[in-house]
Amino acid sequence: MSLLKIENLEVCFPGPDGLLKVVDGVSFEIAEGEVFGIVGESGSGKTLTALSVLKLVPYPGRIASGQISFKGEDILSMSEESLRNIRGSKISMVFQEPAASFDPVFTVGSQLVEAIRIHRPQANARRARDIALEYLEKTHIQDPERVFGEYPHRLSGGMKQRIMIAMALVNSPDLIILDEPTTALDVTIQAQVLDLLCEIREAEKLSMLFISHDFGVIKKMCGRVAVMNKGKIVETGATSRIIDSPKEAYTISLIESVKALS
């Protein structure tokens, strides 16, 4: 059975000439343990597709139709309360901009502890701190004790993104949604963070929905990929097949541009 199944998803925003369909009939499935990629240019609808999975489409946008089932449960008909039990626990998310993902007035440690205790109220402060430190170590943060007490602005972008990944992992989720997780990072740091993600995926047997505009990153990370353009999935398939023999006109031109620049 697939872990996540999206069928005919439509997301609309009110525009000057009526409703604007920014996600238009998107369907795909992610199997357990799979890393599935969405690649596309800006405005193609990849981020909104990802946000829909957690029912987080920002106002005034809304999910107009479609079905999203996670482990057989229907996400779209769930109450806010049951959704809160899924968000950050069964499904967690890592965003593009590590600097904007943290609250600047709290230490990263207290933010990790908050994420743990929201979903595990029985864990006392000491226990939560131990879990946080354990995950900081798992994401190869050097000197986790010191970093635990630091404020976000005192850490580099690469460090912050490692801590975001730690935060996404602390509640042992089944699925992690990564929305351009390395786009804001330098190439050498990007390589390190991607290696870390590969390692964690092996160790924790995680499934991932990986969003990127960069075919190079997608090729490294994802077994299968969907190419999005103007709200629609143009082509889905094994990443190597899409890169070697794209079928649709849009994919062909995209791959050509990427190849011209590499």
Next chain:
Amino acid sequence: MNMVKCIDIKKHFPIRRGYLKGAAGFLKALDGVSIEIEKGKTLGLVGESGCGKTTLGKIILGIIKPDSGRVELETNKLQVIFQDPHNSLDPKMRVKDILSEGLILNKESKERIGGKIKDALDLVRLPQNALARYPHQFSGGERQRIAIARAVLTEPELVVCDEPVSSLDITIQLQILELLKDIQKRFSMTYLFISHDLRVVRHMAEDIAVMQHGRIVEKGPTRKVYSEPSHPYTKILLSSVLGIIK
């Protein structure tokens, strides 16, 4: 002949800990940088964020002064194209005014300005009706075309391109890079091309300089640096690039 020659440029910024306090240390943005760019050629300047590439560009443009070292320029006709076309165009000015501002400062006549602007729009392949519109009415790629038109209008001999395609989608990147190459050939301009993206630099530049922590760690013909990098940092940088062709 060299269009630009920078000799042992140093620029250190004081780091202050608290208001009204003296410098607690110095950030060595540039720590003895020497480069030269041959006339009509492109030098690609690559490095990661904070390595000093933009500071070097600004010193060549004369926007900031170096603490020590010399910049020798063969021309005073300089221009710059910035990374973010959303911030580099005044949102309250029509494209017509954006494009004519530099020419008015050069005291050109109204008729000549009108003609030149029309030619510039053709050059960057934007329609003539763009003149009456405002920057927000254009996409990122189109805005970068406007920025390029503005730069070209004053007939510069040296253009500093500071990450000109970094905020654009890849298909648009390719179009803008081709446009920049095309314009360079037509007007025999010299480019300092600053980018963090080694793929883009390889596409554009004959020569390349790799920067790290305010120093040039390696420079040479692009082809040679890419095929036989000698400095360990260049090797790491190149191995981090994720291509799709093996």
